[in-house]
Amino acid sequence: MNIILLGPPGAGKGTQAGRLVEKRDMIQLSTGDMLRAAKTSGTEMGKKVAEVMDRGELVTDEIVIGLIREQLEGDKKGGFIFDGFPRTLAQADALAALLEDCGETLDAVIEMQVNDEVLVDRIVNRAKEAVAAGGTARADDNEESLKVRLMAYYKQTSPLIGYYHAKGNLTAIDGLASMEEVEASISAILG
Ligand code: ADP
Numbered sequence: 001m002n003i004i005l006l007g008p009p010g011a012g013k014g015t016q017a018g019r020l021v022e023k024r025d026m027i028q029l030s031t032g033d034m035l036r037a038a039k040t041s042g043t044e045m046g047k048k049v050a051e052v053m054d055r056g057e058l059v060t061d062e063i064v065i066g067l068i069r070e071q072l073e074g075d076k077k078g079g080f081i082f083d084g085f086p087r088t089l090a091q092a093d094a095l096a097a098l099l100e101d102c103g104e105t106l107d108a109v110i111e112m113q114v115n116d117e118v119l120v121d122r123i124v125n126r127a128k129e130a131v132a133a134g135g136t137a138r139a140d141d142n143e144e145s146l147k148v149r150l151m152a153y154y155k156q157t158s159p160l161i162g163y164y165h166a167k168g169n170l171t172a173i174d175g176l177a178s179m180e181e182v183e184a185s186i187s188a189i190l191g
Pocket residue numbers: 008009010031032033035052053054056057058059060061064083084085086087091140149
């Protein structure tokens with residue numbers, strides 16, 4: 001079973017993906033995590049994307065599609081959870097083609113609905129907690145980048161809601177419910 005978790009920054013995609021990895025032996029494919037790893041490892045690609053990411057803008061389709069393509073080649077375990085990908089219509093089309101090439105299907109797209117105020121609070125808190133724990137906040141977890149990330153979501157990513165609705169595999173859930181309730185809603189969809 002291969003699924004997409006769709007929703008704005010701070011919707012809780014990563015948290016829920018983590019639970020699915022544990023409970024269903026699925027593989028989490030987070031392009032955000034992959035890009036942050038590239039950033040810290042100092043590869044050419046990492047250097048190229050760092051500024052764009054820190055500003056809160058989207059990196060090019062070509063880069064993220066390349067990252068996903070590499071990951072689809074190995075062991076598929078309980079299936080893939082696409083977390084933070086696709087984020088544009090071009091990425092969605094590319095994903096459909098990649099899955100078809102490896103004989104896989106897209107089984108569900110779960111839209112995690114939340115409102116902007118909650119998102120801002122969650123992300124600001126996430127940044128504070130990281131600092132309080134002695135770490136550093138994500139470079140893009142500040143108010144300015146967050147505005148850009150939200151705008152990128154509404155302009156570039158939210159059209160995917162209509163796209164997957166038309167394809168017939170979209171289900172929306174309430175992302176404001178407790179983590180356990182959200183987990184249960186997802187579980188009900190996956191069966
Ligand atoms: P969040 O969902 O909290 O915004 P992510 O970890 O998913 O965070 O992504 C962080 C940043 O990485 C994005 O703001 C963007 O710059 C880049 N990024 C991640 N995934 C994609 C993607 N599929 N397409 C383009 N850029 C991406």
